[in-house]
Amino acid sequence: MRAARLTAPGMLELVDIPVPTAGPGEVLLAVGAVGACHSDLHILDAPAGGFPIPTTLGHEIAGRVEKLGPGVTGWAPGEPAAVYGIIGCGHCRACLRGLENQCRTVPVGGVGLSRDGGLADYVVVPASRLLKIGDLEVTQAAPLTDAGLTPYHAIELTRPALRPGTCCVVIGIGGLGHMAVQILAATTAVTIIAVDTSDEALALATRTGAHHTVRADQNAVDEIRRLVGPRPGGADVVLDFVGVDPTLEISRSVISAGGHLMLVGLGGGTLTMQPGAGVVPVPLEVSVRIPFWGTRAELKEVIALAQRGLIQAEVQTFPLTDVVEAYDKLRRGEIHGRAVLVP
Ligand code: NAD
Ligand code: ZN
Ligand code: ZN
Missing domain, CATH: 3.90.180.10 (Medium-chain alcohol dehydrogenases, catalytic domain)
Known part of the structure; x- marks a missing residue:
């Protein structure tokens, strides 16, 4: 073979x-x-x-x-x-x-x-x-097992923070990110801000349910802050599907107090957090997690979402x-x- x-x-x-x-x-x-x-x-x-x-x-x-x-x-x-x-x-x-x-x-x-x-x-x-998988096309079912499951698991870990109207920033609208946008749209009433360097990816984010798109350049942090409101506000949840220095910098700069920073992308960047220090103090009560893939039970739930036509x-x-x-x-x-x- x-x-x-x-x-x-x-x-x-x-x-x-x-x-x-x-x-x-x-x-x-x-x-x-x-x-x-x-x-x-x-x-x-x-x-x-x-x-x-x-x-x-x-x-x-x-x-x-x-x-x-x-x-x-x-x-x-x-x-x-x-x-x-x-x-x-x-x-x-x-x-x-x-x-x-x-x-x-x-x-x-x-x-x-x-x-x-x-x-x-x-x-x-x-x-x-x-x-x-029942009647699901195999070409649809295959991406669910990781591109669907991994964001689903990361989102599940933050579920209590995803209240109607709160803000979730999704960085990197590729295979995983475009599924994250759909999972959020299908299972929460949060405001979704999608961030990427590519225009096609941002267009994909809009098609799949993002409410705002932000280009990942030097103005990204200001733009996201404008969208989520001034500090001490910020994003309740940030899902980083890239994990390089520039996206980790955006992530830590826009997270709110009590927020959840989910580092999914394995880009090899370094997240700097300096509790209590400097001009950009870390918002308090932030939690940082590095989620990995997901569970079998969660994959069954992701398949159910797709079978209902809620994610594709x-x-x-x-x-x-x-x-x-x-x-x-x-x-x-x-x-x-x-x-x-x-x-
Ligand atoms: P992908 O290539 O399909 O998508 C990446 C997206 O990020 C693209 O849209 C790209 O334009 C965007 N991007 C790249 N650099 C950027 C930047 N500086 N700022 C903003 N956006 C940027 O990748 P994928 O398959 O979705 O995987 C994403 C990441 O998640 C990879 O690092 C992968 O290894 C990792 N991953 C982790 C897990 C886990 O369990 N933690 C599971 C699967 C994949
Ligand atoms: Zn993978
Ligand atoms: Zn074991």
């Missing part, structure tokens, strides 16, 4: 490998669609030793059950499914609470990260990772043969919404 593999640091190649076999408790899935996440670019950019090599990338997967491994029940060949990508130990305190995204035993990873993923004709996953990924599809080009376009900022590879 064809598989897009990390074959050396920075090297993504479409190669031929044998179709894997589903072991006990596992399922062989015929891949229908795989989202191209910006995290894959971070993996490609990581130095040697950061991730197992070779590995098939692709952690936003939907497809159809091809074969059941020994002992698997509840699934039939041909059934459509989405893949929850995290595989926790199942036994630690976090896993027992359903927080596999905080598993203390298994290092951060999962399908398409620490083991072979979905950028291939077939992928093997534990049957426990599959969720039913804006998708640009590519055949698997164009996988390298799709990631090059993502790197150049030429993907609006989510690129989805179709084997």
